[in-house]
Amino acid sequence: MHSVLWGNDLLTWSIAASIAIATCVLLYGVKVLVVRRLEKFAAHTATWLDDLTIRVLSATHPLFILLMGLYAGSHWLTLPAKNTTLMSHLAIATLLLQVARWGDVAVHGWLHFYRTRRAGQDAAAATSTAALGFVARTVIWAVIILMILDNFGVNITTLVASLGIGGVAVALAMQNILGDLFSSLSIVLDKPFVVGDFITVDDLAGNVEYVGLKTTRIRGLGGEQIVFSNSDLLQSRIRNYKRMQTRRIVFGIGVTYETSKQQLRAIPGILREVVEAQPQVKFDRAHFKSYGASSLDFEVVYIVQSPDYSVYMDVQQAMNFALFDRFEEEGIEFAYPTQTLHLANPEIRLVRERPEPELKLASRP
Structure with a gap:
């Protein structure tokens, strides 16, 4: 068959x-x-x-x-x-x-x-x-x-041209979304920060948790999640503390105007000794800065050779203790806000005079 x-x-x-x-x-x-x-x-x-x-x-x-x-x-x-x-x-x-x-x-x-x-x-x-x-x-x-x-057999040339015209219209209608998308690519390529970095944006601070196509999410210091659009984020001033290599610290102290001239000249050296005695610290300078309203002001600058904030605070605490001990040994007093009133003539006494009452006698006719 x-x-x-x-x-x-x-x-x-x-x-x-x-x-x-x-x-x-x-x-x-x-x-x-x-x-x-x-x-x-x-x-x-x-x-x-x-x-x-x-x-x-x-x-x-x-x-x-x-x-x-x-x-x-x-x-x-x-x-x-x-x-x-x-x-x-x-x-x-x-x-x-x-x-x-x-x-x-x-x-x-x-x-x-x-x-x-x-x-x-x-x-x-x-x-x-x-x-x-x-x-x-x-x-x-x-x-x-x-x-x-x-x-x-589809004419893709015409299709691509049509898509190009339509793409322009879509781009105009989606400016914000596309702006965030390109900002995301900019973050990826330029890497101003990455996941895990601690950054501050204006007055907001936290750790970067996620970088998406439209938004970036940061875990704030209070535990809340802060969401930024990528475009707004790149237009802000960003401080990336994760990439710190050292910390430059400037702090000041004040002593009373009753400090003697010899004590005043010895203070910069005392400050230098205290700073150089700390580990992971490089001394920069210490100067008698200015005459304050109620104190003689000194400024100290040093560099902590670590980006860790806890290390910096430990160093500052140790320096504060050491300065307290040294000033006590030298008889130098820390200043605090005070005001002194000087009288032109301290012998002046204010006397309040009271007039005596008049005695009037009535005469009888």
Whole structure:
């Protein structure tokens, strides 16, 4: 019995099906074989490239293997030109979608390995991966979609031009969102701060918790979460205390005007001795600065060789104790707000005179 289906007999269909099955088995076998060999190889290496390759190859979708097998078997069949062209377009579209999936997995895997490898050295890894991953994936899928449309005969030149005009309109309508997006990229590339840094923005301070595409979140000193838009954040004055290497400290003290000339001249030396006696501290200067309203003012400048605020406070506390002891030994008194009233003539006495009452006698006639 000689049966014909869509212009091909059963033998031809059997051969085409065999080719399709063989192609599927071959592609799947190659995938499994290569992945297993790479897994054995990766177990003895420290590089992340082989691990990334395994991730990419493991992302090969079974539907892609099936469609490639059907496309290979269709070449044995005698099909109308229209159907042959359609099969060719579908095969190319399937291949492009699989390439997009490979690219997406490759970007995700690379960013994951980059974040893991640099997490202990560069805290910016957590900041940059989100934005870079979003941009890279968007570009990959946009290019693949345009290629698929071009494969099916769509005039992408006109489409791209239309998208450009529409993009301008969308950009005008989404200025704030796009501004925050580009500000996020600026934060990622320029890295004025990263997750974990302690920063102050105007009069707000806290640790950076998250840098997103639109907002940056900071955990305030009071425990509250402070949310900034990325555009507003970059337009503000940011102080990043995490990147301090040293602390320059300026503090002043005042002594009373009753301090003698010898004591006054000895104070800068006392201040220098006290500062230089502290560990992790570099003395800069100590001077008799000015005549205050109720004190003789001195200014001291020193540099703490550590960015840790606790270290600075420990040093300042030790210096305060030492200065108190030294001034007590030298008989120098710390000043405090006082006012002295000087009278021009202290002998003047105020006397209040009271007039005596008049005595009037009435006379009788």
